Amino acid sequence: MSILSANTQLLRQILVGFVRDEVRKVGVKKVVLGLSGGIDSALVVFIAAEALGAKNVHAICMPYKTSNPESEAHARLVADACGVNFSVVPITPMVDSYFDMYPDADNMRRGNKMARERMTILFDHSALLLALVLGTSNKTELLLGYGTLFGDMASALNPIGDLYKSQVWQLSEEMGIPREVIDKKPSADLWAGQTDEEELGFSYRQVDELLYRMVDLRMTRDELAEVGFELEFIDSIYSKIQNSHFKRRLPVIAKVSNRTIDRDFRYSRDWGK
């Protein structure tokens, strides 16, 4: 059994309780989230439906013209399976009209723009529906920085941000996510045939084994090498975590007063809730 094996029933109870408690205590009943057809957002939509009732969950699929049509079909399958509200808002017109001004933009800029376009749609629907935006980034991609700052990383609440991808798979089995979605290769779906693991250069299961030992167990470089990880792999993952740390922090504020927000002005977000 992998070191990452989770007690999925317990996990389900904690995460369903998290969504229910943290949403309702701010005086809101509903949530909205992007449903891509991938496993992370599928899992979050299942958790949300169980926590709040399917009618209080709004899933929006936001394809671009190069998105794999299978993704939208999977998103619809997932929404049908848990009975949540589902709509499709294509982002092609907005994204294309912007890049008409910058025709030379590379894939990274285009991918980031798409992620941020989707974010603005979700936050607009947050106001429209009086619903909180749920995040769907998992711990693996948050640690590796494999996400777009203020794009897919933006949300009000993230139920799965402390779950490695391997644990997302486990919990998805427990919660009955449709098989097709669990079994398919993870993809950011920015262009046809793209897969995360090919782009990253390692498998999620491989990197999760390392991340868990490095981050959660705080094993040293020597200890990691001793249990069989290549030094080169250890070092490259360590730098990925370090170099993407800015994405996991609030913007840095220049301190001039005696009480600076988040440095010596410290309150929980649930202040008064």
Next chain:
Amino acid sequence: MNFTAVLAQIKPKLGCINENLALIEERIQSAKQSGADLVVFPELALTGYFLKDLVPEVALRLDSPEIGRLTELSLDISIAIGFVEVTDDYRFFNSSIYLENGTVKHLHRKVYLPTYGLFDEQRYMARGERFRAFDTKFGRMGMLICEDMWHLSASYILAMDGATTLLCLSSSPGRGISGDSLGSAVAWQQLTSTTAMFLNCRVLYCNRVGYEDGVNFWGGSEYIAPSGESAVRGKILEEDCVTAILDEGSLRRERIFSPMLRDENLFITLQELRRIEQERGR
């Protein structure tokens, strides 16, 4: 003397004294109606846990109307409860009080303020300086606040000071999802059981539930008999009201069968601790 204790496994709102006080009064009334003799609330029940800079804003003096109200309610039922205390010299303590017959019978200020991992208590609060047992209608007791119990010396001192019932008021965050049950729950269950067994004491453990900024509090409030056996345990992660019946007979029998505490040698312990203290001072 036999008595019935209710462990009020509540979900306080962060920084909302009045709402929490109303919730607490409700729980006191229903415990009273059920015929309980004592109702135990969690650590910081009046305020919530991750207070940070709210600490000075929610702190209460011992002579505040809120504490006065609770003290008044103790005319009918004994109450143990946690709150933030402010003193005349403006120190803020993570405190608990034991109220009985309309008086504050005992005040305990948390000694061990965790400041590691997800905890940051000592940044905001002052450290208590004593562990003292105290007499109640139901025998001699000792109070501990959460992290206090993870220091063997704390429970040991209270037991040596004659406490036969240890109250532990807790706001324990749930973490560790790999085992059969929550990691922190397993750790606490081992701790309370072992403490009860080592010291032939009863342990009443009251933990809160709810979420604050994504952190869950796991509940599982429990009465552990002096044998170390769990007599009754509350739900995990949900509000609950746990009723424990503490009978004098089981305490008496346990102390006859396993008289470890009687045989404990205070002289040797102190002699060695003094030696260690001296050697460390060199």
